[in-house]
Amino acid sequence: MLWAALLALQGVCVGAAHGMQHYPAAWGHYDVCKSQIYTEEGLAWDYMACQPEAVDMTKYLRVTIDPPNITCGDPPETYCALENPYMCNNECDASTEELAHPPELMFDFEGRNPTTFWQSTSWKKYPKPLQVNLTLSWNKTIELTDDIILTFESGRPEQMVLEKSLDQGRTWTPYQFYATDCLDAFTMEPKTVNELTQRTLLDIICTEDYSRGYVWKNDKTVRFEIKDRFALFAGPRLHNMASLYGQLDTTKTLRDFFTITDLRIRLLKPATGATMVDENNLSRYFYAISDIKVQGRCKCNLHANTCVYDKGRLGCECEHNTTGPDCSRCKRHYHGRAWSVGSYLPIPKGTGNGISLTCSPLSSSLTNPASGCSPLTPPRVCDNAMLRCQNGGTCHHHQRCHCSAGFTGVLCERARCSGGECDGQSSGQDPLLLLLLQPSHHSGPLGALAALALPLLSMTLC
Numbered sequence: 001m002l003w004a005a006l007l008a009l010q011g012v013c014v015g016a017a018h019g020m021q022h023y024p025a026a027w028g029h030y031d032v033c034k035s036q037i038y039t040e041e042g043l044a045w046d047y048m049a050c051q052p053e054a055v056d057m058t059k060y061l062r063v064t065i066d067p068p069n070i071t072c073g074d075p076p077e078t079y080c081a082l083e084n085p086y087m088c089n090n091e092c093d094a095s096t097e098e099l100a101h102p103p104e105l106m107f108d109f110e111g112r113n114p115t116t117f118w119q120s121t122s123w124k125k126y127p128k129p130l131q132v133n134l135t136l137s138w139n140k141t142i143e144l145t146d147d148i149i150l151t152f153e154s155g156r157p158e159q160m161v162l163e164k165s166l167d168q169g170r171t172w173t174p175y176q177f178y179a180t181d182c183l184d185a186f187t188m189e190p191k192t193v194n195e196l197t198q199r200t201l202l203d204i205i206c207t208e209d210y211s212r213g214y215v216w217k218n219d220k221t222v223r224f225e226i227k228d229r230f231a232l233f234a235g236p237r238l239h240n241m242a243s244l245y246g247q248l249d250t251t252k253t254l255r256d257f258f259t260i261t262d263l264r265i266r267l268l269k270p271a272t273g274a275t276m277v278d279e280n281n282l283s284r285y286f287y288a289i290s291d292i293k294v295q296g297r298c299k300c301n302l303h304a305n306t307c308v309y310d311k312g313r314l315g316c317e318c319e320h321n322t323t324g325p326d327c328s329r330c331k332r333h334y335h336g337r338a339w340s341v342g343s344y345l346p347i348p349k350g351t352g353n354g355i356s357l358t359c360s361p362l363s364s365s366l367t368n369p370a371s372g373c374s375p376l377t378p379p380r381v382c383d384n385a386m387l388r389c390q391n392g393g394t395c396h397h398h399q400r401c402h403c404s405a406g407f408t409g410v411l412c413e414r415a416r417c418s419g420g421e422c423d424g425q426s427s428g429q430d431p432l433l434l435l436l437l438q439p440s441h442h443s444g445p446l447g448a449l450a451a452l453a454l455p456l457l458s459m460t461l462c
Contacts, residue, residue: 336361
């Protein structure tokens with residue numbers, strides 16, 4: 001009977017020990033939020049930094065086009081090629097599926113032939129500006145992990161602004177300006193991301209690199225370079241991500257720079273391919289986008305390793321006794337310590353505790369005993385039934401045994417020894433419990449198994 005119990009416990013212990021190992025799959029993806037540790041005060045959580053894996057965030061966005069009637073096809077329209085005003089074989093008709101170009105085609109599967117894309121109306125109201133706002137909303141805070149890439153099927157815009165919001169679109173700030181002539185368009189000196197330094201990384205620049213007309217196939221993309229900015233701290237091949245995450249950990253403005261709830265693409269002037277607009281062929285001028293790439297992860301403040309999409313909304317599956325879409329507050333009854341963001345430090349696994357334990361139960365001390373119990377019914381380390389304090393010890397709030405002189409241990413099960421002689425011996429205990437409570441009296445596999453079994457017994461008797 002005893003060996004059967006021990007073998008069953010061994011299987012549980014091996015599984016638990018395996019689950020406690022922490023292996024970051026890659027920099028930036030911390031997939032273990034906590035592990036169980038056994039201290040002199042009992043079983044406790046060791047909280048570690050954790051966050052979801054980076055994914056294609058365009059699967060979860062909502063796109064808004066302004067003005068709403070700017071998408072082509074109502075009424076049907078025929079378009080000409082920018083480089084050849086007499087080649088007019090691009091037809092847009094919203095009532096015919098094969099000829100329609102709605103906004104969702106910016107986010108569908110690429111590689112289809114012919115290419116699918118969203119398209120605006122032509123510049124038929126020239127000289128009134130042809131301006132379009134494309135707003136991408138997640139209703140969730142996300143962190144960018146790779147370049148934002150727009151692929152144009154038309155010529156790339158001669159003037160464009162990429163903007164970000166951190167408050168669900170209530171306020172906006174520029175990310176980057178794009179123009180064929182930055183001084184003329186935005187009164188800014190042209191600059192490239194390669195001219196930035198660690199000190200100027202947060203500067204908003206205007207670049208002329210992505211605003212030439214449609215001439216070659218590889219001239220179709222417009223980028224906002226995230227990785228080149230990462231490289232200012234992590235090195236040109238991003239080989240030193242520890243340095244970058246150390247900076248992100250200590251500099252809130254840097255973290256916020258790569259954090260968004262919404263993106264807005266302001267298309268201000270279409271490609272004309274010349275200094276003058278050909279007013280006799282205005283069907284040459286329009287915007288068309290075949291693909292938008294936004295790679296990132298849910299922002300969970302290092303308190304969750306999973307983000308779920310449910311009922312049209314993204315949300316972190318919070319750990320560390322936190323809650324909310326971003327794990328940005330303590331759960332009810334877990335305000336023993338104020339909430340704080342997790343930390344990437346110390347490298348490599350970080351901590352979910354910040355400087356002190358965040359969001360601990362109101363009734364707990366600095367350590368948080370591991371259990372599945374509700375904070376309203378704290379985990380029982382001791383009681384007056386099964387887990388009795390031994391050798392005259394008294395149970396304090398089911399959390400700790402106050403031992404009498406000469407005894408120590410979680411349940412006062414061990415005699416306190418001095419000078420090689422013990423003041424007394426444990427007595428009056430259940431034989432199986434005594435065996436498990438005194439691993440130091442065994443050697444070999446049985447002693448090691450008993451050492452692992454004690455915290456599991458304490459954990460399960462909630």
